[in-house]
Amino acid sequence: MSTSRRAAIAGIVAAVVLFVGCTPAVVVEKGRPVPDFGGTTLTGQSVDLAQFRGHPVVINFWGPSCVPCRDEMPLLAAKAKEHAGDGVVILGVLTDDPVEPARAFAAEFGGTWDTVIDPGAAIKKTYRVLGRPQSFFVDASGILRSIQIGALTDADFERQLGLTVHPA
Numbered sequence: 197m198s199t200s201r202r203a204a205i206a207g208i209v210a211a212v213v214l215f216v217g218c219t220p221a222v223v224v225e226k227g228r229p230v231p232d233f234g235g236t237t238l239t240g241q242s243v244d245l246a247q248f249r250g251h252p253v254v255i256n257f258w259g260p261s262c263v264p265c266r267d268e269m270p271l272l273a274a275k276a277k278e279h280a281g282d283g284v285v286i287l288g289v290l291t292d293d294p295v296e297p298a299r300a301f302a303a304e305f306g307g308t309w310d311t312v313i314d315p316g317a318a319i320k321k322t323y324r325v326l327g328r329p330q331s332f333f334v335d336a337s338g339i340l341r342s343i344q345i346g347a348l349t350d351a352d353f354e355r356q357l358g359l360t361v362h363p364a
Contacts, residue, residue, distance in 0.1 A: 224323050229338045230255070233319045235312040238290065238299050243310045246338075251283045252360045254353075255332040257320060258311075259293030260301035262328040264347040273306030275353050283336075284357065288312065291320040291328065333360040 224230060234244030245253070256272060258265040276286050288311030290298045295313055302311060314320055323332065326345055333342040333356045342356040 224332075224340065226340050226342065228340060230332065230334050230340050231322055233289075233312065233322065235314065235319075237310045237312055238295065238302060239310075241310070243287070243312055245287065248285045248287065249338055250336050251285045252336055252357065253285045253287055253334040254357070254360075255287050255289060255323070255334060257289045257291055257323070257325045257330045258328050259290055260297040261293050265301075265329050266305065268329050268347040269301070269305035269307050271348060271350060271353065273308070275350075275357075276309055279357070282361070284361075285309070289314050289319050291317055291325065331356075333357060335360045 230245070232244065232246045234242065234246075237243050245255070254272075254275075256268075258269070272286055276284070286309040288302075288307065288309060290311050291314040298311065298313075301307070312319065323330075329344075329347055331344040331348060332340055333344070335341050341359040344352055344356060348356075
């Protein structure tokens with residue numbers, strides 16, 4: 197085998213190893229369990245996704261610099277109240293923005309649920325978030341049922357929550 201061919205093969209092998217090494221070990225896709233995560237909330241408390249097992253959970257990635265998040269946050273606040281008796285949990289993930297503006301934003305727009313701070317974007321990377329807002333609808337068993345990329349509407353929320361509460 198020629199030296200140039202060996203070098204080409206070595207380059208391909210190195211690229212594959214690098215690619216595989218950069219790919220998250222977990223897969224976030226509908227019908228599969230979501231990866232657990234935890235951290236410190238905007239209020240300084242510790243929270244872990246696993247503590248909500250047994251409840252449907254809406255994981256919402258957001259930030260105060262996200263313009264569509266301004267429209268979505270009041271909707272999520274209304275839905276949190278509307279579905280509180282159903283055991284539905286909304287869990288925010290603050291990504292790509294600093295904490296202080298996020299606290300003010302949540303207070304202004306009624307975001308009273310726990311929001312985990314994601315300073316290194318590890319949670320965002322694991323969940324392969326494309327942009328903000330993005331929401332993941334997880335059933336009580338921890339299975340991902342639906343993903344919403346972009347701001348939720350009332351109809352979006354109810355349809356996807358239905359898939360979460362009553363999976364097919």
